[in-house]
Amino acid sequence: xxxxxxxxxxxxxxxxxxxxTLAGWVGSRRDHGGVIFVDLRDREGVTQVVFRPEExxxxxxxxxxxxxxxxxxVSGKVAKRLEGTENAKLSTGAIxxxxxxxxxxxxxxxxxxxxxxxIANEDLRLAHRYLDLRRPGMAQNxxxxxxxxxxVRDVLDADGFWEVETPILSKSTPEGARDFLVPSRLNPxxxxxxxxxxxxxxxxxxxxxxxxxxxxxRCFRDEDLRADRQPEFTQADIEMSFVTAEDIFALxxxxxxxxxxxxxxxxIKTPFPRLTYREAMDRFGSDKPDxxxxxxxxxxxxxxxxxxxxxxxxxxDNGGVVRALNAKGLAKITTGQIEELTEMAKQYGAKGxxxxxxxxxxxxxxxxKFFTDAEKAALKDRLNIEEGDLVLFGADKLDTVCExxxxxxxxxxxxxxxxxxxxxxxxxxxxxxxxxxxxxEEKKWNAVHHPFTRPKAEDVALLDGDKTxxxxxxxxxxxxxxxxxxxxxxxxxxxxxxxxxxxxLGVDDEQQASMFGHLLKAFKFGAPPHGGIALxxxxxxxxxxxxxxxxxxxxxxxxxxxxELMTGSPSVVDFKQLRELYIASTKKA
Numbered sequence: 001x002x003x004x005x006x007x008x009x010x011x012x013x014x015x016x017x018x019x020x021t022l023a024g025w026v027g028s029r030r031d032h033g034g035v036i037f038v039d040l041r042d043r044e045g046v047t048q049v050v051f052r053p054e055e056x057x058x059x060x061x062x063x064x065x066x067x068x069x070x071x072x073x074v075s076g077k078v079a080k081r082l083e084g085t086e087n088a089k090l091s092t093g094a095i096x097x098x099x100x101x102x103x104x105x106x107x108x109x110x111x112x113x114x115x116x117x118x119i120a121n122e123d124l125r126l127a128h129r130y131l132d133l134r135r136p137g138m139a140q141n142x143x144x145x146x147x148x149x150x151x152v153r154d155v156l157d158a159d160g161f162w163e164v165e166t167p168i169l170s171k172s173t174p175e176g177a178r179d180f181l182v183p184s185r186l187n188p189x190x191x192x193x194x195x196x197x198x199x200x201x202x203x204x205x206x207x208x209x210x211x212x213x214x215x216x217x218r219c220f221r222d223e224d225l226r227a228d229r230q231p232e233f234t235q236a237d238i239e240m241s242f243v244t245a246e247d248i249f250a251l252x253x254x255x256x257x258x259x260x261x262x263x264x265x266x267x268i269k270t271p272f273p274r275l276t277y278r279e280a281m282d283r284f285g286s287d288k289p290d291x292x293x294x295x296x297x298x299x300x301x302x303x304x305x306x307x308x309x310x311x312x313x314x315x316x317d318n319g320g321v322v323r324a325l326n327a328k329g330l331a332k333i334t335t336g337q338i339e340e341l342t343e344m345a346k347q348y349g350a351k352g353x354x355x356x357x358x359x360x361x362x363x364x365x366x367x368x369k370f371f372t373d374a375e376k377a378a379l380k381d382r383l384n385i386e387e388g389d390l391v392l393f394g395a396d397k398l399d400t401v402c403e404x405x406x407x408x409x410x411x412x413x414x415x416x417x418x419x420x421x422x423x424x425x426x427x428x429x430x431x432x433x434x435x436x437x438x439x440x441e442e443k444k445w446n447a448v449h450h451p452f453t454r455p456k457a458e459d460v461a462l463l464d465g466d467k468t469x470x471x472x473x474x475x476x477x478x479x480x481x482x483x484x485x486x487x488x489x490x491x492x493x494x495x496x497x498x499x500x501x502x503x504x505l506g507v508d509d510e511q512q513a514s515m516f517g518h519l520l521k522a523f524k525f526g527a528p529p530h531g532g533i534a535l536x537x538x539x540x541x542x543x544x545x546x547x548x549x550x551x552x553x554x555x556x557x558x559x560x561x562x563x564e565l566m567t568g569s570p571s572v573v574d575f576k577q578l579r580e581l582y583i584a585s586t587k588k589a
Contacts, residue, residue: 009045285406290482
């Protein structure tokens with residue numbers, strides 16, 4: 001039995017007169033005075049099928065009973081559509097199939113939601129994901145994802161990389177996020193961890209002499225969820241031996257050229273611009289800056305060096321900074337929106353948010369009266385303040401001001417209603433990240449990227465003094481339109497330096513032996529210099545698809561509560577299963 005001779009996007013004028021067989025879903029059915037028109041759909045597209053009583057009365061009568069999403073097989077001849085009835089929106093819009101045979105392969109119940117409309121209730125869509133994925137937009141997202149991953153594989157294969165799978169059941173080690181734990185029945189009381197990333201395994205592959213490794217890796221992190229985060233996600237994981245950061249930049253830029261050529265048919269320019277972490281924070285208030293909006297944060301501390309305005313004076317005297325953002329054209333902001341921005345500033349550590357509105361030829365603000373004429377003139381010149389502008393100030397510790405004005409900057413773009421060209425691609429490398437960050441809550445140093453990141457050669461000596469926090473990392477992120485789509489580093493490959501790094505992070509010798517002994521031992525047997533990067537494939541495909549969430553480019557995602565609604569996962573398991581795993585639940589029924 002042949003289910004079909006063509007898919008539903010294949011037929012053209014050249015096929016007129018040929019007999020064909022198609023199979024697919026009923027996208028819609030229209031009754032025009034006894035003549036039934038069906039839009040027959042498969043994953044490739046749509047063909048209009050016509051059932052005429054004068055051709056086959058019994059077949060046309062059966063077609064009357066069809067409804068949306070019935071699965072059918074039809075046979076008939078390809079005909080040219082009547083003049084004036086062509087559909088330019090369809091690749092098959094010049095033809096139709098006049099059916100003389102109809103076989104109903106499966107009837108569909110009434111759908112929980114129409115497939116040709118936007119559905120606001122995401123939980124309803126996720127509960128019936130198999131229906132949601134039939135929608136052309138969602139199917140295109142899956143196709144796009146496939147093409148992106150294939151292109152990544154092709155580029156790396158051509159460059160001599162080997163694809164190597166690493167364990168899903170691995171060891172729990174502190175690498176930044178909370179692990180998902182899996183109990184071992186054969187080893188009572190012991191647990192595997194699902195990998196947050198294949199970090200240690202890929203470094204061990206370098207110690208094994210693989211030299212060029214990659215993997216389309218499944219990763220798991222038990223974190224709170226948001227639009228661009230899932231408990232399980234996919235990354236293109238890459239590691240190389242005997243390389244510098246420049247080698248990795250060149251490879252990844254070549255890969256993105258190929259990906260965007262394949263996905264969008266566009267040529268992107270390389271090399272990508274670079275900013276140091278410090279420059280990115282100073283100018284944009286973010287380590288993943290969106291540079292499509294050109295307004296930047298400006299240091300105005302020099303202008304107010306002798307100011308009498310107590311808020312600015314106090315910040316400067318305490319070693320802080322005064323910085324400003326000119327949100328050009330946003331003087332139309334409402335009082336409620338100003339209050340919203342102020343609350344946002346407080347949420348990220350500021351005491352408030354000073355502002356100036358430039359309206360009707362005057363500066364409107366409670367703080368302007370404290371400025372001298374010289375300060376106002378210098379401020380106008382430094383920020384290019386014009387009619388209709390809104391100037392927002394941050395006066396506090398450097399990190400707080402950067403964080404606050406960075407968040408406010410992004411919100412200002414939304415309030416201005418700026419719509420960026422969907423085809424615009426602002427790639428950016430952010431380099432020279434801090435190696436360590438001090439946790440006031442834990443009273444200890446934490447790794448900014450992860451504990452295996454190499455300090456810059458000229459900063460290694462800082463690890464032994466009182467300037468530990470000034471050490472920079474051989475680390476880099478790649479950013480596209482304000483979204484981090486990848487990050488990596490050159491790694492530590494010497495046992496003594498890695499052990500020192502663990503010690504700085506508060507991991508004592510006994511813990512090092514227990515949690516990382518395998519890695520330290522491997523480094524003692526001639527591990528080569530190496531480095532790599534991991535690219536977030538879900539986020540990349542989300543950007544390519546112009547989707548709002550990575551859930552729209554993952555076949556079966558979890559919702560924002562970490563629940564997979566279609567199957568009801570996670571679920572309560574039987575007491576016997578827990579007993580076999582030597583686990584007792586403390587949750588009351």
